[in-house]
Amino acid sequence: MKLLYTFLFASVLFLSSVAQNSNPWFDDAQLTTVGAYYYPEHWNEAQWDRDLKKMSEMGFEFTHFAEFAWAQIEPEEGVYDFGWLDRAMEIADKYHLKVVMCTSTATPPVWLVRKYPEVLKTNEDGTMMDHGSRQHASFSSNFYRNYSLKMIEELAKHYGSDERIIGWQLDNEPYTNTDYGPDAQQRFRDWLKNKYGTINALNKAWGTNFWSGTYTDFSQINIPKHRQWGMNLYQRLDHGRFCDEETSSFLDDQAKVIRKYTLPGQWITTNYIPYYDARYIGQSKDLDFITYTRYMVYGEHPGIGLKGYRVGEYSRIAMANDYFRPLSPLYGVMELQPGQVNWGTIDSQPLPGAVRLWLWHVFAGGSKLTCTYRFRAPIYGYEQYHYGIVGTDGVTPTPGGLEFQKFMKEINTLRDAYTGAGVPQEYLNRKSAILYDPDNTAAINQNKQTRLWDTEGHVLKYYKALKSFGAPVDFIRDTMNFSTYHVIVIPAYQQMSRSVIQKLTDYVKNGGNVVMSCRTAHQDEFGHLWEARHAEPIYDLIGAEIEFYDLLREYASDTIVTAEGKFAWTTWGDILKPKTGTESWGSYSGDFYAGKTAVTFHKLGKGAVTYVGADSNAGDLELSMLKKVYNRISIDIENYPPGIIVEYRDGFGIALNYSDKPYEMTVPESDIVIGEKSIPTAAVLVWKL
Known part of the structure; x- marks a missing residue:
């Protein structure tokens, strides 16, 4: 009953947001x-x-x-x-x-x-x-x-x-x-002064005590040479932020x-x-x-x-x-x-x-x-x-x-x-979010730790899995409202503040469900490693410790074993130590930490947190664990094959086929407006709800 109430509440919020999005520029009936x-x-x-x-x-x-x-x-x-x-x-x-x-x-x-x-x-x-x-x-x-x-x-x-x-x-x-011109140089210095206020605050944020990098005045700071080896990572990151803000x-x-x-x-x-x-x-x-x-x-x-x-x-x-x-x-x-x-x-x-x-x-x-x-x-x-x-x-x-x-x-x-009808309740029940910050991606990409890492590719493993469920998905920022989503997926969110960790903790305790992946919360919001054990501020949230992480060579993949099967991984693996009461859903095999936990499931308050510690080679681990989570929390999902996308809007269902073979949809003939139930490659089916 509580789950049903949560879904209905989320549906009301979703429909309210649609109503609020009515605008003076486009007529809803025009579509x-x-x-x-x-x-x-x-x-x-x-x-x-x-x-x-x-x-x-x-x-x-x-x-x-x-x-x-x-x-x-x-x-x-x-x-x-x-x-x-x-x-x-x-x-x-x-x-x-x-x-x-x-x-x-x-x-x-x-x-x-x-x-x-x-x-x-x-x-x-x-x-x-x-x-x-x-x-x-x-x-x-x-x-x-x-x-x-x-x-x-x-x-x-x-x-x-x-x-x-x-x-x-x-x-x-x-x-x-x-731009490396003189105006850009001065505007960058002014931007830094406006952001940090004092040179001491900048030095602390940039960690300039490292390699004798300390500044005594903003006028000493140049635009970083991105091609010069070893340039201060935080200076480079701030310069990227400045360049984006100029745009x-x-x-x-x-x-x-x-x-x-x-x-x-x-x-x-x-x-x-x-x-x-x-x-x-x-x-x-x-x-x-x-x-x-x-x-x-x-x-x-x-x-x-x-x-x-x-x-x-x-x-x-x-x-x-x-x-x-x-x-x-x-x-x-x-x-x-x-x-x-x-x-x-x-x-x-x-x-x-x-x-x-x-x-x-x-x-x-x-x-x-x-x-x-x-x-x-x-x-x-x-x-x-x-x-x-x-x-x-x-x-x-x-x-x-x-x-x-x-x-x-x-x-x-x-x-x-067009009748102004809404979308199916079962579609709304699957409404999910991916917590995402482009600044976090920029930070990871300038310090990957392994040439095999692909941030966007990692996110896509989770995203494609959610779309195969027939889930409506929003990419959200950590400043947005979490409560309208029953599931929030957090892939490789390396920089995370304590306030966001607390916000997620409150969300889960109130009945939300979080799926975190490897490389999450290893650093604070400034990109500094915690002055604590590795990623320690999320230990209570995930119900486990992260003992260490490993990065394999491209020719030396290993395996994660779960009740659902075996999954190859190479790029990144967080080795986990579950706390009492936390379930281990998968373990590593094939190396010196064989038997150590790779995936955990932790109940917290009315909700739960799943931590998927590895980036699998094919995205099959991510798909399998997401399916297990949705089954565990009683959300019915579809099982669309790769290349099939199904969405709903304005009282219509739309199915699209990017795959290399026809796909059959179960839709009453009388509801079809455009297309056929058997959808060929590069074709579309549209039906009225």
Whole structure:
């Protein structure tokens, strides 16, 4: 009965949060909206009408202007030309296309770079970037930050009251601003002084007594040479934090300027590449929501089966959805692959149906908008051979373009069937969280202890297991509310404060369930090892001691034995000593500590903590132990094979097949809206609840 009450309480909170996420920008009954990038400045103006008419006829509802057009907007210093953009706006409106207006700060014009070369980034070796690329100007250049805001203000003055504009995108795929120029140097020192207050506080945090590293004044501190062996780890970590904050604060500065002139219904966002060690993602407080970019077939991920590379790795969109959604009131995808690309290691054709699969996957996670780069395939420039919605003739739809068109017709079918219904209770009962901090990942990655360690790969072992259960998953930060989740998984959370340990302890005592993995809480929040036994502050929480850890060679895997089977491991193993009353769920074999505990289960108050001490080679240990936990706490789970993703939203179920064989879903025929119960590779099934 207590478990049922917990689930119902969590469900009420979940549904309340959905209600609170109602927003002034998107109509719930619309479900989602789809757009395409268009660059009027790339094409003969006589073709604009034809192109935007075609975009509208194919079902697109918005387009995307001015992303890289600073040279056209401000052809010389202080001289602005919006005439061409006004004409493009008029044509878009003629064909009922709304517009996302962009700031062009990723590509400053050549006159700016030549007149003010200090805006260019300086590399670690002292060389400077130059005009002709993108993201070559520094967000740490005081002049660049100030001057670019002048251009943005003129753009906002001109278009902020324009009802044809639905929103604004800042920059393009902003990432960590790393610059070794003089402004960056001084801004780093100022940032450190603001953070620590006194040089003594910095010395303590950085442990500068080690190797005679002590500073007596902030003016002595330089940007660390990341390629120089043995540089202070905490200095490097703080520099990374500073670089990320330069990015997030620059976006905030842009948003503040734009918001002075915009209508209430215009939203402001930016499009991030999902880097999971990037602290700037979610750090800008003046955005209305965030969006991401996702490409699936470019030579890096083999997928499932011999031809899986044509469909892509099934966790890439899933994890991005679940990572971005908790950071934002809502989320969208501003750049989704339309077909073959030109910049990958091997630019294969996607499997027919794959583009549509990705569109449905973005939608399944709750996205309110999807946009694609780009409508017309480029015929010159760095991105030749990159597909668009139409080909290089500007007229003929590409295979991906036709799949976008099909998806938009299917969304209209869903809009007709929309009732405002919720999601199944059994789905809510499985709602789980992964406690994650990109700063923690950055810290681990600069001090791995073994070249075999892969932080993101380790997290994926747990994440993929949860998705195979059919669980809705949120990636949450330690500042967020834990009580809405019945299970919180904590993979390799190496830096953990005593306050977070206490927060987790309270959560478990009140009925929560925690699954921790190896490398968790070995350090405090400053990245210092505890002045205690190894990871001692979590001993009471996990009901065990960690005697030591081991790292094996790649040719010398060993085995963990549990009641469920044997599991190979190599990368990292915490050797555990359970306390009285703590269950041992697995032990090591094959080395001098054979028989020692590898996995523990500890009841604490109304909840329990499971500690999985090893990183298995194949993720099978993680899957097996999570199954055991969910069974132990009486949460019914699904057993979807790798490559099958099932989500629910807005009264619909969506099943997606990234695997190399058909998958059969048990769904009443009368409920099916799109697809068939037997789902082929790269296909989708949608049913009404």
